[in-house]
Amino acid sequence: MRFRSYEVERVEETWRQYVPSASLQRVDPDRFMFDWTSAELGSLTLVRYDLAAEVQSVAQPENELLVCRVAAPNAEVGSGRESIDAGQPWLTDGAQVHARWEHTARVRALVIDRAAAQARVRQITGDDRLTLRSSGLAPRDEESGRHWERTVAYLEDAVADTAADGILRAELERHALAVTLSVFPTSIHDSMSRAAQRGAAPIAVRRALVFIDENAHRPITIDDVAAAAFISTRGLQYAFRRALDSTPAEYLRRARLAGAHRDLSDGGHGSIAVVARRWGFSHPSRFAASYRSEYGVAPSATAAQARR
Incomplete structure (x- = not known):
């Protein structure tokens, strides 16, 4: 969604759809301008807006995690x-x-559904009793903060190009949550320091392989694979290393490469870029490199052979 407005009430109405506690205070209507862009990625919403005014804002989320960066001269x-x-x-x-600034600010934010995030981290860690909570407002260090900003900038570009691509959007959602939870101090760090789940590893691996083979064309993530194998994500990663000297993510990537290879070999499934995106590869050059490594030829060679 995107809109521009000069009306304070409309701005607050839109803002509160994502952060119910948000409010604007001491706004100068003569200078006010709001340019808003947002996109939903499953359990989270990516927000960017420019707000021109002398502003004092307040946010206090109830059922969300709110991650935000205010870029403005003299922002407090x-x-x-x-x-x-x-x-x-x-x-x-x-x-x-609370935040305040006197001129124009560019704000980037992620609004994450707390219940969905907690369910995801319980699956990742295998700790069904984990309560997701923050233990600090600031990033773990300055480089972590810069990493979060680079990730959000990447998400903005990727979302604009993947409006209809389920596989890519599912991976982007997972990536955004994983980066956020690694950047900021939360209760997940204590849980991740414990040993991974290791029970029933061979059975879990077999279940995972079958699930990937049958569902690689769907917007599944590694967490979904682990859930289908009745094991935590960490436990499944450990099991794959022990049994296959590989990772679930690598097996899923190869299964999707195989799907792209079939489509290109059959012909009639669209351009190479369309096929790559359908199977979750957003970067054409990286797709081409992975494809060549797997099949010994460029995707264009397979597509040309199919047209003969």
Whole structure:
């Protein structure tokens, strides 16, 4: 969704669809301008907006994780009496965060459904009792904060190109959540420090292989594979290393390469770029390199052979 507005009430109405606690205070209507872009990726929403005004904003999410970066000259961000480095993104899972700036700000944010995120991290860790919570507003370090910003910029470009691609959008959702939880201090770090689940590994691997072979054309993620194999994501990764000296992600990637190879060999499935995107490969050059490594020829050679 994208719109531009000069009406404070409409802006707050839109904003509160994603952050119900959000509000604008002390807005100068003569300078006010709002340019909003948002996109949904499953359990999270990617938001970017430019807001021109002397603004004091307040956010206190209830059922979401809100991750935000305010880029503005002389921006001030804080929570209670704690000051937050305005040059870095911040995360809140309920703590009230206030921000103010005097001119134009560009804001990037992820709004993540808390229940969905908790279900995902329980699957990843295998810890069914894990309660997802933040233990700090700031990133773990400055480089982590920059990594989060690069990831969000990448997501903005990727989402614009993948509006109808289920496989890619599922992977982007998982990637966004994984990066966010690695960048900020949360309870997942304590759980990840414990040993991976290792029970029933050979059976789990066989189940995983069958599930991947039957569903590689669908928007499944490694977490879905692990759930189908009745094991945590960490446990499945450990089991694949032990049994196959590989990873579930690598097997899924090869299964999708095989699907792309079939489509190109059959012909009539669209251009190479269309086939690559259908099977979850967003970068043509990376797809071509992976394809050549797997099949010894470029995708264009397979497509040309099919046209003969």
